Amino acid sequence: MRKAASCATADMDKAEDRRCVEAEPTQARRFSQARTARSTAILEDYAELIADLTREHGEARTTDIARRLGVTLPTANKSLARLKREGLVTARPYRGVFLTEAGMAMAERVRARHRLVVDVLEALGVPTDAAETDAEGIEHYISEVTLKAFKRFLCRE
Amino acid sequence: MRKAASCATADMDKAEDRRCVEAEPTQARRFSQARTARSTAILEDYAELIADLTREHGEARTTDIARRLGVTLPTANKSLARLKREGLVTARPYRGVFLTEAGMAMAERVRARHRLVVDVLEALGVPTDAAETDAEGIEHYISEVTLKAFKRFLCRE
DNA sequence: ACATGAAGTTAGCTTAGGCTAACTTAAATG
DNA sequence: CATTTAAGTTAGCCTAAGCTAACTTCATGT
Ligand SMILES: [Mn+2]
Ligand SMILES: [Mn+2]
Ligand SMILES: [Mn+2]
Ligand SMILES: [Mn+2]
Numbered sequence: 001m002r003k004a005a006s007c008a009t010a011d012m013d014k015a016e017d018r019r020c021v022e023a024e025p026t027q028a029r030r031f032s033q034a035r036t037a038r039s040t041a042i043l044e045d046y047a048e049l050i051a052d053l054t055r056e057h058g059e060a061r062t063t064d065i066a067r068r069l070g071v072t073l074p075t076a077n078k079s080l081a082r083l084k085r086e087g088l089v090t091a092r093p094y095r096g097v098f099l100t101e102a103g104m105a106m107a108e109r110v111r112a113r114h115r116l117v118v119d120v121l122e123a124l125g126v127p128t129d130a131a132e133t134d135a136e137g138i139e140h141y142i143s144e145v146t147l148k149a150f151k152r153f154l155c156r157e
Numbered sequence: 158m159r160k161a162a163s164c165a166t167a168d169m170d171k172a173e174d175r176r177c178v179e180a181e182p183t184q185a186r187r188f189s190q191a192r193t194a195r196s197t198a199i200l201e202d203y204a205e206l207i208a209d210l211t212r213e214h215g216e217a218r219t220t221d222i223a224r225r226l227g228v229t230l231p232t233a234n235k236s237l238a239r240l241k242r243e244g245l246v247t248a249r250p251y252r253g254v255f256l257t258e259a260g261m262a263m264a265e266r267v268r269a270r271h272r273l274v275v276d277v278l279e280a281l282g283v284p285t286d287a288a289e290t291d292a293e294g295i296e297h298y299i300s301e302v303t304l305k306a307f308k309r310f311l312c313r314e
Numbered sequence: 315a316c317a318t319g320a321a322g323t324t325a326g327c328t329t330a331g332g333c334t335a336a337c338t339t340a341a342a343t344g
Numbered sequence: 345c346a347t348t349t350a351a352g353t354t355a356g357c358c359t360a361a362g363c364t365a366a367c368t369t370c371a372t373g374t
Contacts (some may be wrong), residue, residue: 141293196330
């Protein structure tokens, strides 16, 4: 067996030891939360994109979704199957894809976060294109608290 | 076949049509970049964590890595296999895990970004715990340009 | 009306990252 | 030194998300 592997190697005091032991579950919770966010990121991107396409073209076709995402048609098709399964969209074969109530709600939330993240990045001096690109990843990891802070920051600035 | 699916549905002018057609590859590139970042996010977390553990305990054991990440031992083991394969770590069986030069370089980069993201979030009014949690996801999607902007922002603030 | 080509679907492969169960190895402790 | 227990490994399962190839269905233009 191995030497209890807390923080202390030899000369560290109990206080630091306790601090490290406390840190473990905290950090685990943070990583775990990031993993959860990662697992819904794609759903969010699809929901947002379907809303955009519907707004722009009056409908969201699988081909257009795939082209905008930069993936192949079968990939989009399979991901859309997941969105259906999770009750975010409906689709009649060979017709467009439609957001359900839940899907629209998600799209709205995501769209708002997307805009907010881009605005904050730009306010911080990030050029538009980089802001849009980075926001595409960042947007999925913004908690409510952070969202609020972003809003306050943009107001008072 | 279907009606060319650009932007224009009927009454939109050529200008808007062109704008949308241009938007497609741009947006595809953005999504694609986010996918790339997503695929290295885990490598980055492992590298950063191994560096932290080594600093704190003098070594990074697989068990400690797993516990801190909140995953099972076999999961950490398998992910570490990927890090080995990609030349980021070495490991002698039943001994600790060690960062290679490349691994240390990655850990340094990631650590710097992590701190910077947390600092920016806090400067924006996000409470510490939320800042740490959100940063754990956000950090993997920060481009060089954004990094620079963050640094400038923190300086002049 | 029908030929053709785009859109959509299906099947099947790959990699990644989770998990449990079962086993092996190493190390502390009686 | 033998036992016990923690650490590590291996095998095997699952889901998600990417791909290509091959097939089917639509719808348009001649
Ligand atoms: Mn996104
Ligand atoms: Mn977005
Ligand atoms: Mn992270
Ligand atoms: Mn980190």
